[in-house]
Amino acid sequence: MTTRETIIALGDQLIRDKGFNAFSFYDIARSLNIKNASIHYHFPSKTDLGIAVLKGQQDGLRSLIEAYSKKTPEEKLLAFLSIYTRIKAEGKVCIVGSLATDLNSVDEKIAVELKKLAQEILSWVTQILDEGKRKKVFYFRESSRTRALLIITNMLAALQVSRLTDENDFSSIKNAIIKDLRVKP
C-alpha cells in the first residue's frame, strides 16, 4: 500500500472514530512516523483528504456491487449488512452517518461526494430488494426504495446507538431486518 493509500485509510478510520472535525493531520503523521507537512504533500488540504476518503468508499462499494452482481438477492443483502458488521467490530460508525451529522461544518465539495455515496448505497439496496421481491424471497409492503431507506437507516444508526445502549443491540437490529424480510404476508 502506498503512503497515499495509507493516509486515506487512516483518514477514513479517524473520521469514523472521532468525526471529521476532531481528527488532525498530526494524528495521521504520528501513525505513519512522518511529519505533518508530508501529509500536505499528498493532500494539500484536509478537504482534499476528505474527498479522497469518500471516493475510496465509492470505489469500494462499486467493487462489492460488481463482485456480487451474479449472486442471489439474499447473498447481496447479507453482503450489504456485513459491511456494517465489520464496522461494528472496529467500534466505529459509518462514514455516511459521521459526515451527515457534521454536514454544515464541512466544505461543500465534501458534501457533494457524500451525497453521491449515499445515492449509490440507496440505489443498490433498492435494486436488491426489488429483485428479491420479484423472485419472492423477500416480502414487504412499502416501495423498494422506502424499504431500502428503512434498512439503511436501521444499520447506520445501529452503529451509533449501540455505542450508547448495549453492544448486542447491533445484532438484534441486524437479525430483525433479515427475519422481517422473510415473513410472508
Add this chain to the structure above:
Amino acid sequence: MTTRETIIALGDQLIRDKGFNAFSFYDIARSLNIKNASIHYHFPSKTDLGIAVLKGQQDGLRSLIEAYSKKTPEEKLLAFLSIYTRIKAEGKVCIVGSLATDLNSVDEKIAVELKKLAQEILSWVTQILDEGKRKKVFYFRESSRTRALLIITNMLAALQVSRLTDENDFSSIKNAIIKDLRVKP
C-alpha cells in the same frame, strides 16, 4: 429565558447543526451580542455546556413522558415521532446521533450523560410498544425492545440520510413506521 438558558438552547442547536467539535463559544457570543468570556462565566468549559445541553434534553424528555402518561399508545408514539419531525423542519439532526458519531472525541462526562439520555429514550419507546401490543393496537414479532430500537434507529438516521438523498425521504420513513405497526399478522 435567562441568559444561561439561552446559551443552552443555542448550544443545543449548534451541536445538532454542525456537530460538537465544529461550534465555538464565539458562535454563541455573536448570537447573544455578548463576548466570549461571558459564556465562560455561565459555563467554565465547553464540556460543562455540553453536559447542560444533555441534561436539558433529559428534562424535556421526562416532561413529555409525563405529559403523555395518560394518553393512548398511539398518541404516545405519535408524540415521540413528532420530536423528529420538528428537528427535520429545522434541518438539523438528533443530538444522540450527532454526539454518538463524535463519541471518541468528547469528554467522558458527556458520554455518560449521552448514554443516560439514550437509555431513557429506549426505555420509553419500549414501554409504549409494550402497552400497544397488550392493547392490540400495535402488532410486531420482535421483542418490544428490539422493535423500539428499529424505530429509534429509523428516525435518528432518517434525519441524517434525508440530508443527503431527498428531503421527502424523512416522511416516507416516518409513515412506513406507523403503517407497519398497524398491520395484523
Add this chain to the structure above:
DNA sequence: GTCTATATTCCGATAGAC
C-alpha cells in the same frame, strides 16, 4: 454578569532545504 486583554494550545497550511 459582562467587559477588555491576554495566555496558551492546537491546527491547517506554506516555503524552501535535502
Add this chain to the structure above:
DNA sequence: GTCTATCGGAATATAGAC
C-alpha cells in the same frame, strides 16, 4: 517525498477591571 521551520488563525480558557 520527507524534512525543518514558521506563519496565521482560531479556539478554549483565565485574570482582573467595571
